[in-house]
Amino acid sequence: xxxxxxxxxxxxxxxxxxxxxxxxxxxxxxxxxxxxxxxxxxxxxxxxxxxxxxxxxxxxxxxxxxxxxxxxxxxxxxxxxxxxxxxxxxxxxxxxxxxxxxxxxxxxxxxxxxxxxxxxxxxxxxxxxxxxxxxxxxxxxxxxxxxxxxxxxxxxxxxxxxxxxxxxxxxxxxxxxxxxxxxxxxxxxxxxxxxxxxxxxxxxxxxxxxxxxxxxxxxxxxxxxxxxxxxxxxxxxxxxxxxxxxxxxxxxxxxxxxxxxxxxxxxxxxxxxxxxxxxxxxxxxxxxxxxxxxxxxxxxxxxxxxxxxxxxxxxxxxxxxxxxxxxxxxxxxxxxxxxxxxxxxxxxxxxxxxxxxxxxxxxxxxxxxxxxxxxxxxxxxxxxxxxxxxxxxxxxxxxxxxxxxxxxxxxxxxxxxxxxxxxxxxxxxxxxxxxxxxxxxxxxxxxxxxxxxxxxxxxxxxxxxxxxxxxxxxxxxxxxxxxxxxxxxxxxxxxxxxxxxxxxxxxxxxxxxxxxxxxxxxxxxxxxxxxxxxxxxxxxxxxxxxxxxxxxxxxxxxxxxxxxxxxxxxxxxxxxxxxxxxxxxxxxxxxxxxxxxxxxxxxxxxxxxxxxxxxxxxxxxxxxxxxxxxxxxxxxxxxxxxxxxxxxxxxxxxxxxxxxxxxxxxxxxxxxxxxxxxxx
Numbered sequence: 001x002x003x004x005x006x007x008x009x010x011x012x013x014x015x016x017x018x019x020x021x022x023x024x025x026x027x028x029x030x031x032x033x034x035x036x037x038x039x040x041x042x043x044x045x046x047x048x049x050x051x052x053x054x055x056x057x058x059x060x061x062x063x064x065x066x067x068x069x070x071x072x073x074x075x076x077x078x079x080x081x082x083x084x085x086x087x088x089x090x091x092x093x094x095x096x097x098x099x100x101x102x103x104x105x106x107x108x109x110x111x112x113x114x115x116x117x118x119x120x121x122x123x124x125x126x127x128x129x130x131x132x133x134x135x136x137x138x139x140x141x142x143x144x145x146x147x148x149x150x151x152x153x154x155x156x157x158x159x160x161x162x163x164x165x166x167x168x169x170x171x172x173x174x175x176x177x178x179x180x181x182x183x184x185x186x187x188x189x190x191x192x193x194x195x196x197x198x199x200x201x202x203x204x205x206x207x208x209x210x211x212x213x214x215x216x217x218x219x220x221x222x223x224x225x226x227x228x229x230x231x232x233x234x235x236x237x238x239x240x241x242x243x244x245x246x247x248x249x250x251x252x253x254x255x256x257x258x259x260x261x262x263x264x265x266x267x268x269x270x271x272x273x274x275x276x277x278x279x280x281x282x283x284x285x286x287x288x289x290x291x292x293x294x295x296x297x298x299x300x301x302x303x304x305x306x307x308x309x310x311x312x313x314x315x316x317x318x319x320x321x322x323x324x325x326x327x328x329x330x331x332x333x334x335x336x337x338x339x340x341x342x343x344x345x346x347x348x349x350x351x352x353x354x355x356x357x358x359x360x361x362x363x364x365x366x367x368x369x370x371x372x373x374x375x376x377x378x379x380x381x382x383x384x385x386x387x388x389x390x391x392x393x394x395x396x397x398x399x400x401x402x403x404x405x406x407x408x409x410x411x412x413x414x415x416x417x418x419x420x421x422x423x424x425x426x427x428x429x430x431x432x433x434x435x436x437x438x439x440x441x442x443x444x445x446x447x448x449x450x451x452x453x454x455x456x457x458x459x460x461x462x463x464x465x466x467x468x469x470x471x472x473x474x475x476x477x478x479x480x481x482x483x484x485x486x487x488x489x490x491x492x493x494x495x496x497x498x499x500x501x502x503x504x505x506x507x508x509x510x511x512x513x514x515x516x517x518x519x520x521x522x523x524x525x526x527x528x529x530x531x532x533x534x535x536x537x538x539x540x541x542x543x544x545x546x547x548x549x550x551x552x553x554x555x556x557x558x559x560x561x562x563x564x565x566x567x568x569x570x571x572x573x574x575x576x577x578x579x580x581x582x583x584x585x586x587x588x589x590x591x592x593x594x595x596x597x598x599x600x601x602x603x604x605x606x607x608x609x610x611x612x613x614x615x616x617x618x619x620x621x622x623x624x625x626x627x628x629x630x631x632x633x634x635x636x637x638x639x640x641x642x643x644x645x646x647x648x649x650x651x652x653x654x655x656x657x658x659x660x661x662x663x664x665x666x667x668x669x670x671x672x673x674x675x676x677x678x679x680x
Contacts, residue, residue, distance in 0.1 A: 060316035120186025233298025260326025303367025390459030437461030608670025621655025
């Protein structure tokens with residue numbers, strides 16, 4: 001998270017014991033009572049242990065059915081707000097709705113305070129027969145800013161935002177519209193702020209839509225994120241295919257009347273406007289070569305149709321917004337433009353032609369990737385920065401792969417390689433690898449505490465890796481002629497459940513569990529909740545979700561079906577003094593011969609309001625310390641819920657092992673919830 005202020009503090013008004021008991025009660029109540037703060041923190045105690053009957057899959061809604069549900073939710077929003085205990089100045093705005101086969105309804109809301117949009121105030125309410133079963137919030141903080149009267153002018157906020165964009169290399173940076181007053185609630189205590197959207201062009205020629213949030217009292221930059229998400233036809237990548245077109249007189253256009261009237265336009269090297277709708281007299285588009293302008297149009301149009309069909313026929317979503325309305329595509333953007341992007345502003349996908357204008361970025365997985373940015377924007381709204389930004393990018397890669405597999409096109413077979421057809425690197429290698437993301441030289445294979453500080457295209461790596469592991473499992477295998485060799489961060493094997501089930505779980509989590517601020521820990525909790533609802537919390541699928549997350553260093557193993565081992569656990573609470581002395585939680589290991597393994601697993605569950613304050617060590621029986629986590633003033637998330645792999649092969653296994661935790665900064669508090677050692 002970008003911020004010009006130092007280590008920000010939040011109030012902590014609930015005792016650790018009360019918090020723990022509430023979390024435990026939530027867990028025992030099961031999926032139906034999984035509360036918002038648990039989902040966002042990813043606390044282990046919040047993982048659902050019971051579930052309603054599995055198979056709680058969302059049904060396909062016609063645009064009319066969806067509109068009726070939205071009208072019902074809108075009519076009841078005041079009563080819903082009251083039932084949620086929102087303040088008198090808070091109101092709900094209905095954003096999206098899904099319905100399960102059993103009648104359960106999931107309604108996604110934005111929130112306002114005193115008429116101002118609350119950024120980071122979104123929430124999802126799940127109801128059954130009119131009774132609220134679960135609420136997932138982007139923030140657990142009460143929305144009560146100290147004031148709604150700014151101390152700095154909108155002009156000053158705008159100038160600072162434009163300056164930030166120029167510093168980032170934006171050409172022609174200027175505010176697209178006047179700054180708007182908002183309540184910023186995505187990090188810490190909600191405050192009055194300005195949101196400024198800066199246009200222009202990024203360094204590579206991509207349109208700029210930089211959102212800058214400025215504290216309305218101090219002028220400090222609180223946050224910024226980029227809203228432009230990079231990312232019969234004779235096609236270049238998919239062979240000869242059937243396209244949805246429209247006829248008017250003796251002319252045809254690339255207008256897909258069966259898919260929300262999706263249209264494909266030719267920008268003809270331009271960088272603005274809609275361009276010209278592809279039209280012709282013969283309903284034959286392109287010749288398979290990049291030199292023919294229609295070829296890229298055919299590829300983009302085909303990719304959009306495949307993506308529409310996948311979401312409608314597999315996930316039950318009619319169009320990006322779920323309202324049956326098609327987006328549109330623009331091809332031939334700029335000159336030698338090596339990128340593609342989604343824009344909420346135009347509700348469209350845009351594709352460049354690549355280096356030398358020789359490889360248009362219009363392959364199936366790229367088209368699905370860009371359209372999925374639109375789906376994410378209209379569901380979870382994952383902010384395109386920090387860990388949520390990595391999850392946003394990964395979601396597009398995940399469904400890019402899912403659409404490609406579902407298409408079953410013999411010219412572009414399904415794989416877990418992103419952008420393998422477009423030769424963006426110039427050497428035939430793909431843009432990203434899902435089985436081992438680090439093969440691209442920059443992406444990360446597993447989660448670590450600072451991952452939110454890197455580019456979202458690289459912080460997406462662990463989630464991509466999770467999806468691959470959940471789909472196919474670890475180790476070496478060949479699929480559709482491509483050989484993969486996927487490792488795990490804990491050195492233990494993971495067995496897959498198949499990509500179709502994995503995609504169902506991710507989509508349900510995206511649409512009913514994730515919010516704008518979801519991080520990796522919360523994504524684990526959300527996907528576990530989704531797996532519990534779809535397949536049951538005692539199911540193999542549920543356990544494999546746990547194991548796949550552990551395989552990328554997020555949370556603990558299932559304890560069954562994922563590698564096994566002998567575990568020793570201490571679940572007693574240990575309070576952590578604020579900015580005080582170190583405390584320990586101990587386990588006594590017995591019955592082990594010889595030394596500890598090189599892949600000893602230390603599962604740490606700490607509830608804390610600012611995990612960056614914490615230094616965490618594992619102490620061997622002889623007192624040797626193994627550092628698990630350093631403190632970091634920029635690591636502002638809550639809680640530590642992670643399994644660490646330790647090479648303890650020089651230590652005697654039997655004896656008393658300790659988890660040592662010290663809070664090295666003031667004002668935030670917490671406790672050790674549990675500590676578990678697993679000997680594989």
